[in-house]
Amino acid sequence: MSLLWRILAILFLALAIVGVVLPLLPTVPFLLLAAWCAGRGWPALEQWLLGHPRYGHSLREWRRGQVVSRRAKWAASVSMAFGALVLQFAPVPLAARIAVPVVMLIVSIWLWRRPEQ
Template sequence: MMPLLWRVLAILFLALGVLGVVLPVLPTVPFLLAAAWCAGRGWPALEQWLIGHPRYGPPIREWRRGQVVSRSAKWAASVSMALGALILQFAPVPLAARIAVPLVMLIVAIWLWQRPEQ
């Protein structure tokens, strides 16, 4: 039963990662990291495919090597979060969301910039 659960989670995270390729506000690599992690517990072939992927394999391998995040990825994530926070300010959402979401994004950005780059 557990391998099936890991496979379902891997597919879910992989689907979210694929959506992130076309939706600029949805991150790709974090979902692929989660997909590879879940696949490693229940679907080794998918894990190997993700690790060997020519575009997304290197960030997954670097993360596993020591939570390494490239400077370009940090900038891309930070700019995306800033744009998302700015757009959110003009969206018809409750004030609490317009305050809380950018604060969470700021915390994530601070954490992200503390990750090693090499």
């Protein structure tokens, strides 16, 4: 079972790394998942993630009580709005052009309802 948690942790960490480069793919949610999986099967990776100089604070705050900083809320909201705008010009089905921004709006509302401190 430990091997499964390690594989999932690596998968989510890889997605988070890709999210650093691609503006439409989130980074922190994948880091949250990676830390959660690592906590079940790879404590050393979990500690490394929690101690990371850039993302560790956000991970620790989330664990403390689903706390999300205002700066992170703004960054996520602007990124989602930009992604929704870009999607309108992409060659995708109309259903995707409607559904994806609706989901992003729901996520944004949920995000802004998280505590900040």
